[in-house]
Amino acid sequence: MNTLEEAKQAVIDDFSLYDEWLDKYEYLIELGKGLEPFDQADKTDDKLIKGCQSRLWLKCEKKDGRLYFTADSDAIITKGIISLLIGVYSGRTPEEIAGDDFSFIVTIGLKDNLSPTRANGLASMIETIKCFAQDER
């Protein structure tokens, strides 16, 4: 498995391949479509993330000292964004995640190009992932 830094850099590189925001969104949409299936039974209110205009469920499981995330949403771009976060953070130790500053999201410029409600949703996703990590430390 690549390191956390490598995974983040890979996302930054992928994003910088596209000059146009429309293309970056097309990339997010593709990521969203490729998100691993989520168990319908896990779509419970306690897994709903607040702050999203669309609904987003995020589940965290701990195996062998590492955190694994799965998620689903009724909106494809939300799925793309969470897929990007899962790609970077799933399978890491709680210490690694809790110690990270999540600044690569700022680097790729995603936050500035989301609607305020979606940006709040993104902040909530990050907060939730951090909380899982802190609780499991």
Place this chain on the structure above:
Amino acid sequence: MEIKEIRNEFPQLSRTVYGKPLVYLDNAATALKPRSVMACYEHLAAEVSSNIHRSVHRVSNEATAEFENARKRVAEFLNAPSERNIVFTSGTTDSINLIASSYGQAFIGRGDEIVISEQEHHSDIVPWQMLAERTGAVIKVWKLEDDLRLGPSSLEKLLGPKTKIVCVSHASNVLGIVTPIKEICALCHRHNIPVCVDGAQGIVHCKVDVQDLDCDFYSFSGHKIYAATGTGVMYAKAKWLEQMPPYRGGGEMIADVTWERTTYADYPFKFEAGTPNITSVPTLVPAIEMLEQMRSLEESSAAVASYVLDALQSDKRITLYGDSSSEKLPIFSFAVKGAHQEDLALVLDKMGVALRSGEMCAAPLMHRLRVTGLLRASFAPYNTIEEARYFVECLGKAIEMLTI
């Protein structure tokens, strides 16, 4: 004026987003501002900054004249009996809060009934719910018919001796269908019940004559008719303005203040506590002028509306809410099978198309339609057929990107 000349008056129409020309189709949320409105604002801020109705100096007199001239112009625009029927507020929401609070205090008590149509914006629901909570009054919902129209016969069944007011929008900000206000007023008045009209959308596209409609209250926002933001109007019949108590206390609205007892100014001033929005309210004058000028673009607007309506209705992936079998404003709210409204709005944004997604401040209507939200394209007379075509083309592309 030709549409090209009109468009030149709106600088924002020539800006770009993400390197693409902006196609602004969120006019039902707020309209763009013409140069005349900006010039008026700048003139007031640069040359006529002074408080109104008080000081005796020259600039204050000029500021008062500008402000009161706007009141006259608005009265004329609505064909109100007098400029005294016009109360300035910060917008439709503020107007309805005023009515709910002030009319409510005078006329609504425990067990009384407030009838609200199912198509209302939150601004015409929440102030009444707050009043009901304070007083113990009861809210009755006037449901839409199956064809999403408001039926006068359904309304009549709700009216009774305890009904104290009927609240309805001139047109829904989601469905865009024009409500038969005149007929509803006649019906309610037969039962001696006043009608409070939310005109936020209606004022933009309909010629409003409050005496012909015979409504008791009519509210609208300046920013949706091209005026500066933070301006609003509450028209009311004199008989209500006389009987309603002041809503907020402060300067301007008093006749005399002593520690023992304060007496209030006459209407409309008793409802305008504190320094009003003196720099922005006069922009209603050039804004109304622009609105009236744009009525000459009726033919082009009709062509745009019928093109969009046809394109949306003929696409099997799209469900349009609020069809055109009666008078409809150029407000098109729809759902797309298999694509979330927010995804569509985000993708269209990247193509330069600005529109609205979500509940559109009408959650009860969304529940009725059984949707979590919709996508809404709303047009102004300055929108061209080319923009409409570009929107339809981009919508098709966005749907393909999201569903295949």
